[in-house]
Amino acid sequence: MPTDPKALAYLAAGIGAGMTIIGGGYGIGRLAAAAMDGIARQPNAAGDIRGAMIVAAGLIEGVTFFSLIVTILLAIK
């Protein structure tokens, strides 16, 4: 078992990055599934739904990147 603080920081960075991606992927996946559903039900509204989807995806992505920056600081510092 590594007890070196640097090793623990790498471990934390790896686990953190993985968990971040699980969360972000789940969020964007749910979003895309719902958007596809909406487009399939109402193809005329595809443009509006796509625009709204990109905004929401951008918001989710922003939070995801925020935590990825924390993990990269853990790995680099």
Added chain:
Amino acid sequence: MIPWALLAQVVHEPAAHEGAEKAAEGAAEHHEGIAEILMHHVVDHRYSDLYLFGVNVGPSKHLLWFGIAAAVVLLFVRLGMRSYRKGVPHGLGAALETLVLYVRDEIAEKNIGHDGHKYVPLLLSFFFFILVAALLGLTPFSSTATGNLSVTLGLAFVSFLAMQWAGISKYGVVHHFQNMIPPGLPLWLLPIMIPVELLAMFTRPFALMIRLFANMLAGHMVIASLLLLIPLMASINLAFGVGMVPISLVLALFIMMLEILVAFIQAYIFTLLTSIFIGMNAHPAH
């Protein structure tokens, strides 16, 4: 970013297994090298110092590419405008017109409303600058100016000013801040709503800043670490290194294609969110 964590683990592996002091030293040195190369790729470098009012404003890598991106935008738009002299635009002018009309009709007018045309020049500047800076960053020997937190801070600050100006110019200072609280709100909710709304006022541009910065940084880091897998594998075994070359190149090429898409999406998102927030301040809930 995930390859980076993987990379660090793999580099530490031989040191742990062999236990020889020399190998550990070599691995540590190698690891420093890779981390340095990675940081060198994304971090700003100052070419020379120039102090102005105690602030170092000397030319640096990101500043240079910031200027180049701005110059390219100005040049292309000027060249595009020339084709309007003969009436119907063609070539570059027609290509730019598609983007300009998209920003005006789909982003500004839709989210800000009938007075959206006032903000179109600002939104277009955001859109073209972010797009061009990101695309320039993908060319060899260059760097992405928007991959620097100070640059995105500047962009977000202008966006923040525009959001506040939209409310203040229309309603006046006092009424603008009153608009933040929806009418008909119970009085006991005010101690909660006022801090939340004030916080939201600042977190919106802050999120814009972090999103753009992280997106530009992340793509470059992933490309760099994918390419750095080659020397990493080669340090274990030469055959591994040679075998890694096609895999790394294909993956890096794929991420680069993705980056082209990300450049457009980020330019779109920054512009769209700015216009949505401007619209929120210009047309508060009645």
